[in-house]
Amino acid sequence: xxxxxxxxxxxxxxxxxxxxxxxxxxxxxxxxxxxxxxxxxxxxxxxxxxxxxxxxxxxxxxxxxxxxxxxxxxxxxxxxxxxxxxxxxxxxxxxxxxxxxxxxxxxxxxxxxxxxxxxxxxxxxxxxxxxxxxxxxxxxxxxxxxxxxxxxxxxxxxxxxxxxxxxxxxxxxxxxxxxxxxxxxxxxxxxxxxxx
Amino acid sequence: xxxxxxxxxxxxxxxxxxxxxxxxxxxxxxxxxxxxxxxxxxxxxxxxxxxxxxxxxxxxxxxxxxxxxxxxxxxxxxxxxxxxxxxxxxxxxxxxxxxxxxxxxxxxxxxxxxxxxxxxxxxxxxxxxxxxxxxxxxxxxxxxxxxxxxxxxxxxxxxxxxxxxxxxxxxxxxxxxxxxxxxxxxxxxxxxxxxx
DNA sequence: CGCGTTCTTGACCGCGCGGTCAAGTGATCC
DNA sequence: GGATCACTTGACCGCGCGGTCAAGAACGCG
Numbered sequence: 382x383x384x385x386x387x388x389x390x391x392x393x394x395x396x397x398x399x400x401x402x403x404x405x406x407x408x409x410x411x412x413x414x415x416x417x418x419x420x421x422x423x424x425x426x427x428x429x430x431x432x433x434x435x436x437x438x439x440x441x442x443x444x445x446x447x448x449x450x451x452x453x454x455x456x457x458x459x460x461x462x463x464x465x466x467x468x469x470x471x472x473x474x475x476x477x478x479x480x481x482x483x484x485x486x487x488x489x490x491x492x493x494x495x496x497x498x499x500x501x502x503x504x505x506x507x508x509x510x511x512x513x514x515x516x517x518x519x520x521x522x523x524x525x526x527x528x529x530x531x532x533x534x535x536x537x538x539x540x541x542x543x544x545x546x547x548x549x550x551x552x553x554x555x556x557x558x559x560x561x562x563x564x565x566x567x568x569x570x571x572x573x574x575x576x577x
Numbered sequence: 578x579x580x581x582x583x584x585x586x587x588x589x590x591x592x593x594x595x596x597x598x599x600x601x602x603x604x605x606x607x608x609x610x611x612x613x614x615x616x617x618x619x620x621x622x623x624x625x626x627x628x629x630x631x632x633x634x635x636x637x638x639x640x641x642x643x644x645x646x647x648x649x650x651x652x653x654x655x656x657x658x659x660x661x662x663x664x665x666x667x668x669x670x671x672x673x674x675x676x677x678x679x680x681x682x683x684x685x686x687x688x689x690x691x692x693x694x695x696x697x698x699x700x701x702x703x704x705x706x707x708x709x710x711x712x713x714x715x716x717x718x719x720x721x722x723x724x725x726x727x728x729x730x731x732x733x734x735x736x737x738x739x740x741x742x743x744x745x746x747x748x749x750x751x752x753x754x755x756x757x758x759x760x761x762x763x764x765x766x767x768x769x770x771x772x773x
Numbered sequence: 774c775g776c777g778t779t780c781t782t783g784a785c786c787g788c789g790c791g792g793t794c795a796a797g798t799g800a801t802c803c
Numbered sequence: 804g805g806a807t808c809a810c811t812t813g814a815c816c817g818c819g820c821g822g823t824c825a826a827g828a829a830c831g832c833g
Contacts, residue, residue, distance in 0.1 A: 387779065387830085409692045411607035414820060425782040427824080432780095436821065469769070488691055495688040496605045518769070527769050530760065537745050538738050538764040545737025546730065564726065568734040572768030573665070573714070573723050583800090583809065610790060621812040623794085632791065 382434040394432045396422065402443055406485035410440060410492055441502055444493055447486040448506035454479050455513070465520035466527070470566050472514060473543050477562040480547035487548065511536045539569045578630040590628045592618065598639055602681035606636060606688060637698055640689055643682040644702035650675050651709070661716035662723070666762050668710060669739050673758040676743035683744065707732045735765045 386394065400422055404413045415436050419426050433439040458475040459468050480487050493499035514536035521527030527535070546565045550556045582590065596618055600609045611632050615622050629635040654671040655664050676683050689695035710732035717723030723731070742761045746752040 385779085389830085390779070393780085407693070409607075409694075411605075412692075415822080416820080426822085427781055427783075430822070466770075492688070492691040495684055495691070496608075497603070498605075521769070528763075528767070528771065530763060534742070534746070534760045535764065535769060537742055538761070539769070541737045541739075541741025542734045543737075545740065546733055549733050550730070564730045565734070567724075567726060568731065568768060570768050570770050571724070572764060572766050572771050573717070573731060573735070574662075574766050575724065575768050575771030581809080585800090586809070589810085611792080612790080622792085623811055623813075626792070627810065 382432070382438065384431075390432075393428065397429065397432055398439065398443055398446070401439055402485050402489065405440070405443075405492075406488040410489070437498070440489075440493075441499070443486070443489060444499065444502050444506075447483065447490060448503075450483075451476070451479050452506070452509065455510075465517040465524065466570070468517045469514060469521070469539065470570070472517075473539065473565050473569060474562045476543050477547045477551065477565060478558055480544070481551045481558045484552050487552070491548075507540075511540065514539060542569055578628070578634065580627075586628075589624065593625065593628055594635065594639055594642070597635055598681050598685065601636070601639075601688075602684040606685070633694070636685075636689075637695070639682070639685060640695065640698050640702075643679065643686060644699075646679075647672070647675050648702070648705065651706075661713040661720070662766070664713045665710060665717070665735065666766070668713075669735065669761050669765060670758045672739050673743045673747065673761060674754055676740070677747045677754045680748050683748070687744075703736075707736065710735060738765055 384390070397418070401413075401418050404418060404421065407413075408417075415429055416426065419429050422428075429439075433442070455472050455475045458471050462468050462471055490503065494503050511533060515532040518527055518532040518535050522529055522532065543565050546561055546568075550561045550564075551558055580586070593614070597609075597614050600614060600617065604613075611625055612622065615625050618624075625635075629638070651668050651671045654667050658664050658667055686699065690699050707729060711728040714723055714728040714731050718725055718728065739761050742757055742764075746757045746760075747754055
């Protein structure tokens with residue numbers, strides 16, 4: 382489905398992706414039909430299949446897009462911070478901010494990880510994110526500032542805390558993003574017992 | 578669907594739930610048809626609708642069952658441990674062990690949380706689990722052994738770490754349960770920086 | 774304007790879904 | 804034996820799905 386698109390075309394395509402994201406998040410991927418999507422946009426069914434080869438491909442496109450965005454966001458924030466521990470902290474904050482601004486997409490990512498068909502796409506993205514974090518963790522360990530445990534385990538732990546707290550307190554309970562980010566950072570850095 | 582069931586009937590019912598769990602986990606809830614389930618068991622379609630009012634109700638039944646099991650498991654392990662921090666630790670270990678033994682169900686719980694229709698059932702279960710952990714956390718705070726942060730936030734953080742590490746290292750990477758549990762406990766108690 | 778390309782329409786297709794039900798089978802109890 | 808109840812069968816139903824396509828509209832460029 383590599384069509385040459387005009388500006389107008391690119392906008393339609395984006396419109397489809399945006400609207401589908403909302404419906405998928407609200408209703409679930411499978412229960413949302415292609416007919417529903419095009420009707421919601423007030424266009425014919427052919428429009429959908431002009432821009433996407435299938436419903437599945439549209440979904441994959443949404444997933445790829447989302448992961449790219451998140452990654453860019455993190456890189457931008459972290460770029461000129463030399464201290465590894467601060468990098469980790471900034472990464473956590475950036476992630477939670479992005480989760481806040483992209484609730485629908487977060488839901489889709491979560492769903493995708495439960496279907497064999499979509500999981501592989503996610504894995505690549507997650508592996509990259511983990512490898513990134515792990516790099517900073519390693520530096521921190523070398524500097525003797527982070528506990529000498531497996532960097533990948535620690536990275537995943539950070540990821541787990543961040544994702545779960547964002548979903549629970551930002552999405553479900555609508556608490557202030559900054560407070561949640563603060564709590565996530567506090568827990569990741571010093572756990573239940575740590576700190577003075 | 579409150580039928581009076583004989584022993585034979587109860588076994589069939591369980592058989593349906595078990596097999597459906599496997600198929601749902603492997604294939605996804607929506608993509609798995611009722612026809613597929615009954616064919617896999619070599620029985621007629623009527624059998625399914627004798628025991629369950631609908632595909633959705635079967636799924637809800639599976640979810641309820643799973644949550645009940647997990648809760649029982651945790652309670653059994655924790656019952657006669659007086660120390661709150663040890664209780665938290667035992668809870669983490671019990672959860673990871675259960676996640677290990679019930680991979681399929683874990684997948685279903687994760688999927689369920691992404692569908693508006695199933696999420697409510699999960700929330701109740703999760704709220705109970707969190708409230709439980711929060712009780713121990715509060716005790717720990719009172720004793721001055723746990724940092725004075727919001728107990729619910731801390732509980733959710735523990736939940737997030739536990740779930741994520743179990744999925745990643747036990748389910749995906751098939752690492753030894755005990756090692757993963759050890760890492761989860763280490764991270765939850767002392768975070769990235771903590772330790773001596 | 775004319776012509777090629779990009780985009781849009783919506784009726785249509787075949788399929789497989791969730792769910793139904795009349796008919797039948799097999800235990801169990803009196 | 805026969806009545807009752809628990810269970811099983813599988814053909815069947817209507818529907819709405821993902822996807823197709825012949826036809827045409829709108830755009831853009833010379």
